[in-house]
Amino acid sequence: MKNCSQEKVLFYLEGMLSEKESEDFFSHLETCGECQKELKRIQRLKEILANERKEIPEPNLSRILSDFRRKRLAKRIKPERRFSWRLVFLPVGALAIILFLFLFRPFPPTADKATEVYLPVDLSYYEIIENIPSEVKEELGTRLLTKSDLEKLEGEILSGFDYFALLEELDKKEKEVLVENLIGGGDL
Amino acid sequence: MSEKEKELIEKAKEGDEKSFEVLMEENYQRVFNLAFRLLRNEDDAYELTSDTFLRAYQSLGKFRGASSFYTYLYRICLNLGINRIKKKKILTVPVKDKEIPGVNGPIEVYQNKRLKEAIENALRHLSPRERVVFLLRHNEDRTIKEITQLLDIKEGTVKATYFHAIKKLQEFLREYL
Numbered sequence: 336m337k338n339c340s341q342e343k344v345l346f347y348l349e350g351m352l353s354e355k356e357s358e359d360f361f362s363h364l365e366t367c368g369e370c371q372k373e374l375k376r377i378q379r380l381k382e383i384l385a386n387e388r389k390e391i392p393e394p395n396l397s398r399i400l401s402d403f404r405r406k407r408l409a410k411r412i413k414p415e416r417r418f419s420w421r422l423v424f425l426p427v428g429a430l431a432i433i434l435f436l437f438l439f440r441p442f443p444p445t446a447d448k449a450t451e452v453y454l455p456v457d458l459s460y461y462e463i464i465e466n467i468p469s470e471v472k473e474e475l476g477t478r479l480l481t482k483s484d485l486e487k488l489e490g491e492i493l494s495g496f497d498y499f500a501l502l503e504e505l506d507k508k509e510k511e512v513l514v515e516n517l518i519g520g521g522d523l
Numbered sequence: 524m525s526e527k528e529k530e531l532i533e534k535a536k537e538g539d540e541k542s543f544e545v546l547m548e549e550n551y552q553r554v555f556n557l558a559f560r561l562l563r564n565e566d567d568a569y570e571l572t573s574d575t576f577l578r579a580y581q582s583l584g585k586f587r588g589a590s591s592f593y594t595y596l597y598r599i600c601l602n603l604g605i606n607r608i609k610k611k612k613i614l615t616v617p618v619k620d621k622e623i624p625g626v627n628g629p630i631e632v633y634q635n636k637r638l639k640e641a642i643e644n645a646l647r648h649l650s651p652r653e654r655v656v657f658l659l660r661h662n663e664d665r666t667i668k669e670i671t672q673l674l675d676i677k678e679g680t681v682k683a684t685y686f687h688a689i690k691k692l693q694e695f696l697r698e699y700l
Contacts, residue, residue, distance in 0.1 A: 394555035402573035
C-alpha cells in the first residue's frame with residue numbers, strides 16, 4: 336500500500352508522471368482496489384465535465400466590436416508607445432554632432448572674418464589697402480583675402496624690412512605696384 | 524506569426540484602428556470561448572472579451588511579437604478574468620440549459636438539469652487559480668509546462684492546484700460519481 340496516493344492516481348491518468356513512476360504505479364494499480372476505485376471516480380468526473388465543456392454560445396462579432404469601439408472612444412484609448420532610449424539618444428546625438436561640427440569647423444572661415452583676424456593692427460597696412468588700385472580691389476573683392484594672402488602680407492610687413500619707410504617715399508603708382516607684388520607674391 | 528499579422532500589428536501600433544479590428548475579427552471567437560469558460564456567463568464573457576481587446580490595444584506598444592498575437596490576448600484575458608472573478612465573485616448565474624445529446628425522457632431531462640446545476644455549484648467553489656488551472660488543463664488540454672508559462676507559476680504549484688481543483692469537484696459531484 337506504500338504507493339497509494341490520490342495525487343498519483345490523478346497524475347497517472349493525466350500522463351503527468353515520469354516513465355519510471357508511471358510503470359511503478361501501474362504495477363501497484365493492478366493489485367490495489369482502492370486506487371482502482373479512485374481511478375474510476377476521476378474518469379467518471381472527467382466524463383461528466385466533458386459533456387459540460389461543449390456548451391459555449393456562438394459569439395457575436397458585431398456586439399464585441401461595438402462594445403470595443405464604445406469603450407475606446409469613452410476612455411479615449413490609444414496604443415501607448417513603449418519607452419525607447421532611442422527617442423532620447425537620437426536628438427542628443429544629433430545635437431552633439433552639430434555642436435562638434437560647429438566648434439571644429441574647417442578653416443579658413445569666411446573672408447570677412449579672416450580679414451578681421453589676420454589684419455595686422457597697423458594703420459600703415461590700411462594705407463596699403465587704401466592704395467590698392469580698383470582693379471586689384473576688384474580682384475581682392477572676388478577672391479577676397481585668403482588666409483595665405485594675409486599671412487604673406489603680414490609676413491612681409493613684419494619681416495623686418497621697413498616697408499613703411501619705403502611707402503612714404505613711394506608715389507601712388509609705386510604703392511600699387513608694391514601691393515600688387517605683395518599679394519601676387521612677386522619680387523619688389 | 525504570419526507576415527500579414529505582423530503588418531496589421533505594426534499599423535495598429537501607429538493608431539490604425541481598422542487594422543486592429545481585423546486582428547479582432549481573426550481572434551474574437553477564441554477569446555470569447557476562453558472568457559466564457561472562465562466566467563460561465565454570456566454577458567460577462569462579452570464584457571471580458573471587449574475588455575481584453577481594449578487592454579491589448581492600449582498596451583500594443585509593449586507587444587514585441589515574441590509570441591503569437593493570440594497568446595498575447597490569451598494572457599490578457601486570463602489575467603483580467605482572474606481579477607474579475609476575485610472582485611465580483613461571479614459565477615452566480617447558471618449556464619443556459621442545453622440538453623445532452625441522447626437524453627430525452629423527463630427523468631433524464633430533470634437529472635440532466637440537476638447535474639448542470641451541480642457542476643455550476645462545484646465550479647463556483649473553486650478558487651480563481653484553481654478554476655483557471657482546471658480550465659486550462661481540462662478544457663484547453665494545455666500541458667503542465669504550458670500552464671506554468673501562461674500563469675508564471677511553478678510546475679509543482681500547477682500540479683498541486685490542479686489536484687485540489689479535482690478533489691473539490693469530486694466532493695461536490697460525489698453523488699454523480
